[in-house]
Amino acid sequence: MNKILLIIQREYLSRVKNKSFxxxxxxxxxxxxxxxxxxxxLSINSFESNQATVHVVDGSGVFADKLEDSKQVTYLITxxxxxxxxxxxxxxxxxxxxxxxxxxELSQKNTVELLSSEKAxxxxxxSIERQLEQILRNHQLEESGIDLATLENIKPQVxxxxxxxxxxxxxxxxxxxxxxxxxxxxxxxxxTLFIYGAQVxxxxxxxxxxxxxxxxxxxxKPFQLMMGKIIGIGLVGLTQFLLWxxxxxxxxxxAGNLFMSAQGVDTETLTESVKGASQYQEGxxxxxxxxxxxxxxxxxAFYFLVYFLGGYLLYSALFAAVGSAVDNETExxxxxxxxxxxxxxxxxxxxxxxxxxPHGPLAFWLSMIPLTSPVAxxxxxxxxxxxxxxxxxxxxxxxxxxxxxxxxxxIYRVGILMYGKKASYKELVKWFRYKG
Amino acid sequence: xxxxxxxVKQFANHRALDDVSMHIEKGSIFGLLGPNGAGKTSLIRIxxxxxxxxxxxxxxxxxxxxxNHIERxxxxxxxxxxxxxxxxxxxxxxLAQLKGLSKPEATKRIKQWFEKMDMQTWWNKKVExxxxxxxxxxxxxxxxxxxxxxxxxxxxxxxxDPVNVNIIKEEILNLNKKGATIIFSTHxxxxxxxxxxxxxLINKSRKILEGKVRDIKNNYKSNTFEVTxxxxxxxxxxxxxxxxxNLGTKQTEDHTQLTLRLESGxxxxxxxxxxxxxxxxxxxxxxxxxxxxxxxxxxxSNQAN
Numbered sequence: 001m002n003k004i005l006l007i008i009q010r011e012y013l014s015r016v017k018n019k020s021f022x023x024x025x026x027x028x029x030x031x032x033x034x035x036x037x038x039x040x041x042l043s044i045n046s047f048e049s050n051q052a053t054v055h056v057v058d059g060s061g062v063f064a065d066k067l068e069d070s071k072q073v074t075y076l077i078t079x080x081x082x083x084x085x086x087x088x089x090x091x092x093x094x095x096x097x098x099x100x101x102x103x104x105e106l107s108q109k110n111t112v113e114l115l116s117s118e119k120a121x122x123x124x125x126x127s128i129e130r131q132l133e134q135i136l137r138n139h140q141l142e143e144s145g146i147d148l149a150t151l152e153n154i155k156p157q158v159x160x161x162x163x164x165x166x167x168x169x170x171x172x173x174x175x176x177x178x179x180x181x182x183x184x185x186x187x188x189x190x191x192t193l194f195i196y197g198a199q200v201x202x203x204x205x206x207x208x209x210x211x212x213x214x215x216x217x218x219x220x221k222p223f224q225l226m227m228g229k230i231i232g233i234g235l236v237g238l239t240q241f242l243l244w245x246x247x248x249x250x251x252x253x254x255a256g257n258l259f260m261s262a263q264g265v266d267t268e269t270l271t272e273s274v275k276g277a278s279q280y281q282e283g284x285x286x287x288x289x290x291x292x293x294x295x296x297x298x299x300x301a302f303y304f305l306v307y308f309l310g311g312y313l314l315y316s317a318l319f320a321a322v323g324s325a326v327d328n329e330t331e332x333x334x335x336x337x338x339x340x341x342x343x344x345x346x347x348x349x350x351x352x353x354x355x356x357x358p359h360g361p362l363a364f365w366l367s368m369i370p371l372t373s374p375v376a377x378x379x380x381x382x383x384x385x386x387x388x389x390x391x392x393x394x395x396x397x398x399x400x401x402x403x404x405x406x407x408x409x410x411i412y413r414v415g416i417l418m419y420g421k422k423a424s425y426k427e428l429v430k431w432f433r434y435k436g
Numbered sequence: 437x438x439x440x441x442x443x444v445k446q447f448a449n450h451r452a453l454d455d456v457s458m459h460i461e462k463g464s465i466f467g468l469l470g471p472n473g474a475g476k477t478s479l480i481r482i483x484x485x486x487x488x489x490x491x492x493x494x495x496x497x498x499x500x501x502x503x504n505h506i507e508r509x510x511x512x513x514x515x516x517x518x519x520x521x522x523x524x525x526x527x528x529x530x531l532a533q534l535k536g537l538s539k540p541e542a543t544k545r546i547k548q549w550f551e552k553m554d555m556q557t558w559w560n561k562k563v564e565x566x567x568x569x570x571x572x573x574x575x576x577x578x579x580x581x582x583x584x585x586x587x588x589x590x591x592x593x594x595x596x597d598p599v600n601v602n603i604i605k606e607e608i609l610n611l612n613k614k615g616a617t618i619i620f621s622t623h624x625x626x627x628x629x630x631x632x633x634x635x636x637l638i639n640k641s642r643k644i645l646e647g648k649v650r651d652i653k654n655n656y657k658s659n660t661f662e663v664t665x666x667x668x669x670x671x672x673x674x675x676x677x678x679x680x681x682n683l684g685t686k687q688t689e690d691h692t693q694l695t696l697r698l699e700s701g702x703x704x705x706x707x708x709x710x711x712x713x714x715x716x717x718x719x720x721x722x723x724x725x726x727x728x729x730x731x732x733x734x735x736x737s738n739q740a741n
């Protein structure tokens with residue numbers, strides 16, 4: 001037992017001390033924060049530089065006193081002749097100067113000219129358009145004798161509150177949030193299983209290639225070496241997850257504070273300006289944030305770890321067997337294929353079938369079979385899965401990795417001592433059957 | 437020290453060891469000889485408990501092989517290897533700890549060895565920065581640092597330059613003097629002949645010869661002598677029926693070398709008294725077959741059967 005700890009320690013430390021691990025671990029959160037900060041920065045600064053002055057030549061006289069300045073646009077009503085204004089705008093270089101020409105006659109369909117020395121941004125156009133429409137509608141309503149105050153009061157609203165009917169009563173449910181989390185988890189576990197499984201395989205090929213394996217297994221059992229490697233690399237994976245979460249969280253908080261004080265804006269205006277950036281996105285984002293509360297994130301994180309560990313142990317054992325059977329990485333192809341298929345299968349189906357029908361028979365079976373359950377069950381969990389199914393799936397997963405580990409260990413102990421022999425599946429079966 | 441009894445190891449298509457038995461005495465230097473593919477490595481792997489025999493058993497100091505014995509064995513495999521990217525010191529510590537040493541004890545001993553072998557500056561170097569000969573030295577130290585009672589060296593001198601071969605040989609003899617039993621496995625007989633007390637010859641999975649080196653040589657010597665002389669007083673001395681048989685003469689500038697085989701019942705002294713009045717003798721020695729010759733002879737006759 002002591003020796004397996006030594007092996008775990010070496011596998012863990014040699015990787016964690018590695019430059020590429022350190023760089024990756026610290027770079028990813030910084031990149032994340034960087035992208036986040038960039039978005040914030042751009043969304044704020046773009047408004048400052050987009051601050052535009054619109055000179056309004058109002059032929060109709062309807063708008064003049066009703067146009068309201070916004071963060072983006074300042075309106076300037078002028079009574080100078082049109083030609084003079086046009087000349088002024090044409091000469092106003094670099095500054096955002098616009099000339100809005102409203103015709104005298106207004107009807108249901110109107111075209112209003114917006115003149116500028118450079119192309120007018122879509123945001124500005126939309127903003128002006130909205131205001132003009134609003135003012136014009138009010139104006140026309142009043143003309144046809146409808147009281148605006150009455151109109152203000154009539155604003156019926158309907159929104160759909162989706163609730164799940166369970167034994168414990170109704171609970172809020174959100175298909176949107178569940179879907180987002182499902183997809184994120186499917187991608188994350190799929191990638192991580194491969195990354196860390198492949199690391200196990202590469203480590204074993206390295207030991208075999210270096211020929212150090214014979215020295216080591218004259219000190220420890222091949223099984224100890226294999227498990228030490230698998231566990232050590234698994235711990236590296238968990239460390240990396242943990243550091244990413246901590247670093248991202250910490251950096252996010254620090255960067256947020258720094259950013260805001262540096263910009264001299266308080267939170268409210270910041271959010272407002274971001275909101276203004278795209279009202280549509282704000283709406284959806286708000287929905288997701290609200291809906292996330294309906295899904296228990298703590299439990300999901302817990303299940304992610306459980307299924308990552310289970311899936312990792314199961315697949316890394318298979319990767320270990322492959323690593324022991326080959327002399328170099330190029331030979332792994334023929335064995336990698338059958339290992340990747342079930343995972344790839346579950347991964348692809350999770351976007352098509354599982355997300356749309358998370359409680360159907362296919363989803364059920366895929367989340368029970370140990371080879372696919374790490375992906376399939378994680379996809380289903382945000383939608384709510386009965387406890388007995390989760391429990392059964394976990395038990396099967398444990399049974400699965402015990403089985404693959406046993407099979408892999410039998411192949412591994414022979415494979416690591418075989419050189420220059422191109423292994424076939426027949427050969428692997430033979431190795432598996434060897435005594436002792 | 438080691439009792440190997442009727443070991444059989446069967447692989448899918450061939451039998452690597454066929455009913456092989458041998459006894460290795462405590463404190464001896466033992467040669468496990470045989471051509472490539474004879475089954476030496478298979479046997480060593482069984483002793484190291486890397487694989488298990490299909491039949492037969494191995495007794496280590498009188499007990500059946502047990503995982504605890506591993507820490508009392510040091511094994512230098514034919515295919516050497518170290519972690520390329522790991523620092524030498526760390527690597528040695530790791531290997532020594534796997535053999536059951538505590539960390540402080542391992543550190544102390546490794547430092548001693550490094551001093552002895554003139555390797556002090558290597559501690560923080562990576563294996564990939566060392567030359568092949570240097571790596572071999574590291575590997576040798578890793579094999580013996582836990583002071584094993586039994587040291588198994590598979591082709592120990594391959595890859596060493598002559599200077600290092602001598603250093604390693606000396607260290608091996610030192611360890612032997614301190615009580616370690618040593619097994620040499622090699623197909624290059626001349627490299628171990630002078631070191632080994634006894635040997636076993638394996639060919640095609642079977643043991644074909646065993647015994648003390650001295651006894652084997654005595655068994656294989658054929659009463660053949662080489663006499664070098666000059667100034668023969670008269671011709672015909674090279675043929676004395678009933679006393680010896682002339683196996684050939686070689687003429688150099690001022691010497692003649694005669695190879696002769698004694699007829700049974702005669703002694704070399706009689707030959708000398710015959711020769712002394714006739715020639716001036718410069719040199720006389722008995723022709724003793726080298727293990728290499730015996731090996732070749734055995735292997736070829738083995739093949740003929």
